[in-house]
Amino acid sequence: MPKRSVYDSDLVEPAVQDVKTGKLSLRAAAKKYGVPKSTIEFKMKNPGHKDTCGPPPILTAKEEYVLVEWIVELAKRGFPRKKEDILNSVQKFLLENPRPNPFKNNRPGDCWFKAFLRRHPSIVQRTSEAVSSASACVSEADIRKWFAEIKIYLKSKDIDMEDPSRIFNGDETGFQICPQTGKVFAAKGEKNVYSIEKGSAKDNITVMFSFAASGIMCPPMIIFPYKRIPEKIAVTVNSSWGIGRSDNGWMTSETFYEYIKNIFYPHLIENNIQFPVVLFLDGHKSHLTYELSLLCNELNIEVIALYPNATRILQPCDVAVFRPVKMGWKKAVRQFYEEKPGEVLNKTSFAPLLEKVVTEVIQPNILINGFRACGLFPFSPDNVDYSKCLGGTNKSVRVNNLYNFSFQLMI
Incomplete structure (x- = not known):
């Protein structure tokens, strides 16, 4: 034989x-x-x-090849997929591309998964090294390694990091409708000092921001906790801003997809920004969907994950922007009640007040300095403030940090 x-x-x-x-x-x-x-x-x-004996797989050879490429690419870029993530992706694909299959609710089981691994020996199950105790473990060596890997990756993609208008950082943050009052004055020895709240202390509204290294702010998106946003609230939002919704008012994968497609990308087109652009994000799960991967690939948006648990060091939003904006928000809320003592700050009055704060606080020099302090533009690890690193300098953490799902789906 x-x-x-x-x-x-x-x-x-x-x-x-x-x-x-x-x-x-x-x-x-x-x-x-x-x-x-x-x-x-x-x-x-x-x-x-097919190459194997027995009945044909549910996915074609080409579809499985794309799936393998997706898994490998994500592992390289800081978002290794677990078994459940892979099964979820296949289930969603089969729901969108119906075909006869023996799966319950189109979701593959253990047998299919084991056979899939046998058909693709290049995919193996590994134990990822987690970055524990949050940022306490981040060291200067970790961050410098991250910069080196990113530089190699960007060079391989022939991406220009010399144009600040093509380098972005995006993140979401929450605003309390009724911020904490802070310290107040009262009689000495008084044990019980109260401040009557004029709004709900539990109401928190999420807002998605993106900024360019050139000092330009993209239109934000306000995310309201509604299934259907009331018209009286929608009309108060600036027409250039985005309006999102989710059941709890938090950022979701669907909302983030809509932001990239309907707010971020149109802003790039309107301002004649050259592609590809680089968008630095944290590793929040809402940034990791299969649909978003295809969208970013189609729109020529290169999304890169910041080093895990180091956003307070590497993310301009956290380093330079959100703190002054939150301080400005608290000040604006106080002025609101001083000027309108009979009114209550609510979701209807939220957007106009936030727009006023953003216009006053977020200036180009703040954004430019933030990107410089984080080493994102100019792209250099030497600009980072390593005094914030609490981890030992000899700690070596394996970095899987690049993220753009840049594979091509050719099915």
Whole structure:
């Protein structure tokens, strides 16, 4: 019996694509990828043919190849996927692309997952090294390593980091309708000092901001806790700002998708920003959806995850913007009640008051200085204030930090 060739099945598809597109000859592709010429030829003639015995998989070979690329790419970029994440993605894909399958509610089970791993030996289950105790473990060495990896990645993508108008940082923050009053004056020895609240202390409204290293602010998005936003609230929001909604008023993956598509991207087009652009984000789960990955790839937006638990060091929003904005908000709320003692600050009056605060507080020099202090523009680890690092300088943390889901879905 002739000896069977041993090769990585995950390399067959890229070899076939290189030959089809004319990038490589059949012989060159076989040599580069270690796949027999006969296998490449067979796959080109029989693209739907599977390699294993038994019934065909539910996903086609090409669909599984895209899934593998997605998993590998995310692991490289700071967001390694767990088993549940992969099964969720496949379930969503099957719901959107119906076909006969034995799964309950289109969700694959353990048997499918094990078979998937057998078909793709390049994917293995690993134990990721978590960054524990929050930022207490972040060291200067960790951050410098992050900068080095990002620099290599951006260079490989031929992305220009010399234009501040193409470098952005985005994050969401919450505003209390009734902020804490702070210290007040009362008679000496008085044990019980109260301040009557004129609004709900529990009401908190989330707002999504994005800023450019050039000192420009993108239109924010206010996220209200409604299933359907009342018209009396919607009309109070500046027409250039975004209005989002979620059940609890927090940022969700759906809301963040709408922000990128309907607010952030149109702002780039309106201001003639050259693509691709770089958007630095933290690792919040709302930034990690499959749909967003396709959108960012389509819109030429390169999203990069900041080093875990280091946003207080690396994120301009946290370093330079949110603190003065929150202070300005508290001051504005006090003035509101002083000038309108009979009124109550609520969701209807929130947007106009916030717009006033943002206009007064967020100035170009604050944003420019924030990006410089975080080392994001100019892109240099030497500009970072390492006195904020509480971790030991000899601690080595493996960084999976790049994120843009830049794979192509060709199905």
